[in-house]
Amino acid sequence: MEEEKKKVVSELKKACINCGAELKYKPGTTNITCEYCGHEEIIVQDQDGFKELELKPYLDEMGSQSHSQEIMMLHCKNCGANQHIEENYKSLHCVYCTMPLIVEDAYKEDWILPGAVLPFQFDQKKSHQIFSKWVKGLWFAPNNLKKAALDPQNTKGLYLPYWTFDAQLHATYTGERGDYYYVSVPYTTTVNGKTVRRTRQERRTRWTPASGNINGFIDDTLIKASHQKKNAIPSKISNWNLDSLQPFNTSFLSGFVTEKYTIPLKDGHLSSTKEAEKIAISWARRDIGGDTQRVHDVDMSLSEQTFKHILLPVYISAYRYSGKKYNFFVNGQTGTISGSRPYSFWKIFFFVVFIIVLVTILIFISS
Incomplete structure (x- = not known):
């Protein structure tokens, strides 16, 4: 088992055969590339596909050592984020709050190996272009906002941890049609x-009274696996196409920060069970039919439960305007953006004055 762990950890970094520099993942491809000499290598995909793990042994703490890996972690004392940081980073800052991190504080920790990863589809430069376009489309924004200081060093590609759960759902229900x-x-x-x-x-x-049985397969119930005390990921950008998931390979992580899950598997499973209950009620309504339905009781059971630990991509950054810092987030697959922004007091003031004048004129004409 120790030999397996060492092998996995060594694969986190791969040197260029030409110049010895670290090869990093090239977003939008299945290649790792050298930023210095341009050499590229194809990421070899696992022919066995995704690794779905049986849920029960992990919940019973019997499978804690299988499919696990030891990684180096840094904990941000300011916002509480747990981040896997690569060894060659010299200047470290928290990907969420940009506070300095101390390399000497790094510690080793086990995690359940991801079963799949959704690779970044575009690079940091593209995320800045998305930001610039977003700024131009903001209402009531100060005229010179486009001059906001955007520090490229504060833009980080982050892989977020999620749990996904699969199960066969069986339920009986009573209700009314x-x-x-x-x-x-x-x-x-x-x-x-x-x-x-x-x-x-x-x-x-x-x-009229209704009752029946429902059965079906629940595929990839997505449950967030980390807490963010500050600068939480907005729900607006938290939509990914999971059909594009790739079997996990550490090469996809090279050049990016990876956040470790802080929501335990057990808690994630409880959340997924609540989602399954919602699905069961929805299926019961569909089974009852009619124009509307009442569901009084659902007796649900789940079987053949499996799970995956998966990683999903997002760019996180901050920009400064008039001495104040604002955060924004870009979905690393779809390019959807969400963030905080400043408002122009005078633009809002004159708009309100315009509305008041317009309403006054309309009242005067109508009278």
Whole structure:
């Protein structure tokens, strides 16, 4: 087992056969490349595909040593993030809050090896272009915001840890099926000073008891595996196409920061079970049919449960404007961006004045 660990760790870095420099992953490809001489090598893919791990042995702490690896970690005392940092970094800053990290504080820790990784699809330069386009499209932004100081050293590609869970779902349910029907309801109204009797159609629901069984496969329930005390990843960018996952290979991590999961597998499984319950209710509603449904009780069980530890890509950075720091995040696969931004007081002020004047004119004309 120790020999296996040493082999895995040594594969985290690969030297260029021409100049000896470290080969790093080239986003959007399946290659690692040398930034100095341009030499490229193909990342050899695992022909066995993804490694789905049986869930129960891990929850029972029987499988804690299998499919595990020892890595070097640094803990940010400011925001609490746990980051895997490469040995050749000389100037270290937290990828989330940019606070300095101390190399001497690095410690070794085991983690469950990722079963899959979603590689970055574009480089740091492209993430800056996305930022510039985003800035130009902001409403009520100061005119000179495009001159914001964006430090390339503060832009980091980060692999975020997630759990995915698969399971066969079996459930029985009881509820009610609702079918709409319409009735004519008389009412009175006044027309030209006279009382007039009319009818209108009102919708009613006819409820009938329903029960049944539902079965199906739940594939890749995605559960976040880390907490961010500060600068949490916005939900707006947290959408990835998992069909593009690649079998895990450490070469994809070269040149990027990797965050270690801080939400234990057990807690992740509890969250996935809650998601499975929501899925069971949705399937029960579909099975009941009709125009609307009531689900009173669902008795659910999960079997053949497996999981993966996967890594998903995001660029994190900060820019300065008028002496204040703002953060932004870019999805490393789709290019979706979200971030904090400054507002122009005068633009908002004159816009409000314009609205007030416009409303006043409209009121004056209508009167």
